[in-house]
Structure formats: structure tokens, C-alpha cells
Amino acid sequence: MNKFLTTMMVVLSLPLAAVAQTPAWNELKGELKAALESKGDPVRGEKAFDSCVGCHRKDASGRTSGAYPRLSGQHATVLIKQIADIRAGRRSNPKMEPYLDDHALTAFEIADLAIYVQGLPISSENGKGPGTGVAAGRQIYDRDCASCHGGKGEGNAEKFYPMVAAQHYNYLLRELKFIRDGDRRNANPDMVKAIKPYSTADLEALADYMAQLAPPKK
Amino acid sequence: MNKVDRDRSHKAGPGRAVVVIAAVLAAMLAGPAAAEDAKTIAATVCVACHAGDGNSVIPMFPKIAGLQEEYIVKQLKDFMSGRRKSDIMAPVVAALKAEDVAPLATYFSSQKMKAGEAEDKKAVALGKLIFHDGNEETGVPACVGCHQPEGVGHVIYPRIGGQHATYVAQQLKNFAAGERNNDVSRYMRVTAKRLSEEEINAVAQYIAGLGAK
Incomplete structure (x- = not known):
């Protein structure tokens, strides 16, 4: 396990070092920059993650209801x-925000827990959608989403695009609506533009498709 | 001590022997004496409310047996500084010396908390749900996340499994109202505020029945 974690740290440090350009929607400054530049330690990260497990569960699988997202396997850059x-x-994020204040976590602990969770x-199953929208969802995904989030929903660590495969259906649907309606204010403007024309039925189909994507192999 | 060592210590002369004797005496006075003092304080002061072994039998007074050592130290210090307010504990800690804190914490921490029993059996089902899952609607984290399975606690998070329901419910209400505010990073104030009164009573009932019987 230690060897695995060490390997993960090395693997992570590569894309982080490559993060250079700072687009306006994601300006790398302040503690975001500090956390991205710090070398996260998964052993310390496991400890820092203690205060997250009440909602996200010990294995970081979140809740199949979609109330809290799966975090396990998510790119450290995205988490940070x-x-x-x-x-x-x-x-x-009014539910989480009070548990995240800077008394609870330092910028360095953010880096630690991100590398640990990544x-x-x-392992466990995610919350799936009804299954009826998968075919329609695949069409939309391949046309508009795959170029950034990857053909298999694996995301892109360097560009801060999250892995969407194996995420809980209800969480995906909620966030899709938030992004479309302007409620998730930190989204990439390209993403907001792409999602704007979609109906709620489109988003349900999309979430249905993404939720059934298998976890990407690492 | 073998013969050579004995000879060496003799050769070191009376000066060294005095130092050694003084050190031994000091250790006897500080270590075991402090522990003895703690037992005496427990048996003469704390006993009135918490019982001599820390297993209070009065529902409004917490069981302190088997609580994490760090947690007891923090609470006693917070009572002393006024960071945790209690009309009952304030005069008690005023009579304590700062050096009593650590040995008292060691003593009570080494005792075993006895499990209690949920009196309101109907509330236990909801309490169990809150303890293990929290409330997703209102953003209440599961208690088990920090306080661990069976509520045994974890480093800074106190053991709660087996604690009196009356005390647990009162503390949750105090946290919710901000009357108790010595929690780490506001975790308990935020969490307790999100609990309904029904949830507070239910989870307190469930917690009372946890732990070794």
C-alpha cells in the first residue's frame, strides 16, 4: 500500500508541475496555488480526511442517494x-462550508487529503439512474462532453476537469442543473456555454449515462 | 546492578550519590505522588458527582471514566480558563492546581466507562439512523464519522458510547445555542444546530445504549 501511495504521489506531482496557465475561471492564486504546489502526503491526508467521513464515508464513496458525492479516485487537482x-x-456549498473553514484544514492539509482520496x-457501487436515458445520454455525452471529460468519463487532472464516471446519479443531475442555471459559480465558462441549451430531460439522460460508466482503470 | 557498576558508583563519590538519591526522591514525589494525589482528589472531590471511578450514576452529570486523556485535559483546562462555562465545575476547578490536571486525566482515562441503557426504546431507531447516517436533508454528518463505531471516540473526539442520554442531549442543546463553544473548529456547534429536538433526544438515547455491557 505504501509503495502504491508513493507511486501515486509521483504520478500526481507530474501534472501539478505542468499546471502553468491560469485561465480567468480558475486563477491559480492564494491557497489554491499553495495547495497545488505543495507535495501532498497521503499518510497525513488519511488523518486530515477524518473530519470528512461523517458525510463522505470512510472509503470516500459518498452516498448512493447522491446527497454527498463519491470522492474516491477523483483527481487531486479537482478536489483541491x-x-x-x-x-x-x-x-x-452551505452544507459543507462550515466544516471546511481554515481552523479545520490548512492549505497543506487540503493537498494531503486530496492525494490520499485520489x-x-x-470499490462500492454508485447510485444509478433509471437506465432509460442511457442511449440518449450517450449521444449527448459523445458529442459535447467527451472532448473534455474523456471518452470514458475519466476527466482530466491537468485541466481540473473531474472524473464523472462512477459518480452518483442524483449528484450528477443536481450539479448539472446548478451549472446550467448558474448556481455553481466556479464552473468553466466553456462548460456553462455547452450545457446552456439542454432541457432537464437532456440532463437526466446525461446523468443516467455517466452514472453507469465504469470506474476508469488507473 | 552488577559488581562493576556498583564499584563505579562508589568511585563516583558522595556527590554523585546525593544527586542520584535526590533524583529518586524527586521521582517518587512527582510521579507516584501525583498519581496518588489524583486518586485522592477523585475520591474526595470528583466522587460527589462523577463517582470515584468516573462512572457517574446521576444522569445530568457525565460519565468521565474511559474518556480520552487529551479530551479530559482539554475540558479541565477549558473549565479553568472559562472557555467552557459551568456553574457547577467552575468552583471545583478553581480549587485544583494546574499540575493536578494531567494525573486526573490519566486516572479517569484509565477507568472503563460502563454502558448504559436507552430508556426511550421508541426513539432508538431514529437515533441509530442519525448516529450512522446523519441527516442528508439538513446536512447533519453521521456521528460515527468522528466518534467511531460504538462511539468509542478518537484522539480529540470524546468517547460517547454509554454516556448518559440526559447529559448528551443537554450538551447538544448547549452546542446548538452556542452556550458551549469549546469544540474544535465549530464542528459540534454547526452539527447540533442542524439537529431537531426530536433527533437530539433520539440520538442521545441510542448513544446511551452503546459500549461494552
Whole structure:
């Protein structure tokens, strides 16, 4: 396990070092920059993750209801960005925000827990959609989403695009609506533009398709 | 001590022997004496409310047997500084010396908390749900996340399994109202505020029945 984690750290440090350009929607400054540049330690990260398990569960699988997302296997860059954005008020998350304040976590602990969580296996089942939208969802995904989030929903660590495969259906649907309706304020403007024309039925189909994508092999 | 060592210590002369004797005496006075003092304080002061072994039998007074050592130290210090307010504990800790804190924590921490029993059996089902899953609607984290299975606690998070329901419910209400505010990173104030009164009573009932019988 230690060897595995060490390997994960090395693997992670590569894309992080490559993060250079800072687009306006994701300006790399403040603690976001500090956390991205710090070398996360998964052993410390496991400890820092203690205060997250009440909602996200010990294995970081979240809740199949979709109330809380799966975090296990998510790119560390994505986790760091989302935590830093919530702390800085760039993304609203009233349920989580009070548990995330800077008394609870330092910028370095964010890096620690991100590398730890990224290395966790995606073992348990996620919450699936009704299944009736999969075919329609695949069409939309391949046309508009795959170019950024990957053909298999694996995301892109370097560009802060989250892995969407194996995520809980209801969580995907909720966030899709938030992004379309402007409620997830820290989304990439390209993403907001792409999703704008979609009906709620389109988003349900999309979430249905993404939720049944198998966890990407690492 | 073998013969050579004995000879060496003799050769070191009376000065060294005095130092050694003084050190031994100091250790006897500090270590075991402090522990003895703690037992005496427990048996003469704490006993009135918490019982001599820390297993209080009065529902409004917490069981302190088997609580994490760090947690007891923090609470006593917080009572002393006024960070945790209690009309009952304030005069008690005022009579304590700062050096009593650590040995008292060691003593009570080494005792075993006895499990209690849920009195309101109907509330236990909801309490169990809150303890293991929290409330997704209102953003209440599961208690088990920090307080661990069976509520045994974890480093800074106190053991709660087996604690009196009356005490647990009162503390949750105090946290919710901000009357108790010595929690780490506001976790308990935020969480307790999100619990309904029904949930507070239910989870307190469930917690009372946890732990070794």
C-alpha cells in the first residue's frame, strides 16, 4: 500500500508541475496555488480526511442517494480546486462550508487529503439512474462532453476537469442543473456555454449515462 | 546492578550519590505522588458527582471514566480558563492546581466507562439512523464519522458510547445555542444546530445504549 501511495504521489506531482496557465475561471492564486504546489502526503491526508467521513464515508464513496458525492479516485487537482473554491466563496456549498473553514484544514492539509482520496480504490457501487436515458445520454455525452471529460468519463487532472464516471446519479443531475442555471459559480465558462441549451430531460439522460460508466482503470 | 557498576558508583563519590538519591526522591514525589494525589482528589472531590471511578450514576452529570486523556485535559483546562462555562465545575476547578490536571486525566482515562441503557426504546431507531447516517436533508454528518463505531471516540473526539442520554442531549442543546463553544473548529456547534429536538433526544438515547455491557 505504501509503495502504491508513493507511486501515486509521483504520478500526481507530474501534472501539478505542468499546471502553468491560469485561465480567468480558475486563477491559480492564494491557497489554491499553495495547495497545488505543495507535495501532498497521503499518510497525513488519511488523518486530515477524518473530519470528512461523517458525510463522505470512510472509503470516500459518498452516498448512493447522491446527497454527498463519491470522492474516491477523483483527481487531486479537482478536489483541491473545489475545496479551495468553496473556502474562498467561489462555489456555494452551505452544507459543507462550515466544516471546511481554515481552523479545520490548512492549505497543506487540503493537498494531503486530496492525494490520499485520489489514491483510494473505487470499490462500492454508485447510485444509478433509471437506465432509460442511457442511449440518449450517450449521444449527448459523445458529442459535447467527451472532448473534455474523456471518452470514458475519466476527466482530466491537468485541466481540473473531474472524473464523472462512477459518480452518483442524483449528484450528477443536481450539479448539472446548478451549472446550467448558474448556481455553481466556479464552473468553466466553456462548460456553462455547452450545457446552456439542454432541457432537464437532456440532463437526466446525461446523468443516467455517466452514472453507469465504469470506474476508469488507473 | 552488577559488581562493576556498583564499584563505579562508589568511585563516583558522595556527590554523585546525593544527586542520584535526590533524583529518586524527586521521582517518587512527582510521579507516584501525583498519581496518588489524583486518586485522592477523585475520591474526595470528583466522587460527589462523577463517582470515584468516573462512572457517574446521576444522569445530568457525565460519565468521565474511559474518556480520552487529551479530551479530559482539554475540558479541565477549558473549565479553568472559562472557555467552557459551568456553574457547577467552575468552583471545583478553581480549587485544583494546574499540575493536578494531567494525573486526573490519566486516572479517569484509565477507568472503563460502563454502558448504559436507552430508556426511550421508541426513539432508538431514529437515533441509530442519525448516529450512522446523519441527516442528508439538513446536512447533519453521521456521528460515527468522528466518534467511531460504538462511539468509542478518537484522539480529540470524546468517547460517547454509554454516556448518559440526559447529559448528551443537554450538551447538544448547549452546542446548538452556542452556550458551549469549546469544540474544535465549530464542528459540534454547526452539527447540533442542524439537529431537531426530536433527533437530539433520539440520538442521545441510542448513544446511551452503546459500549461494552
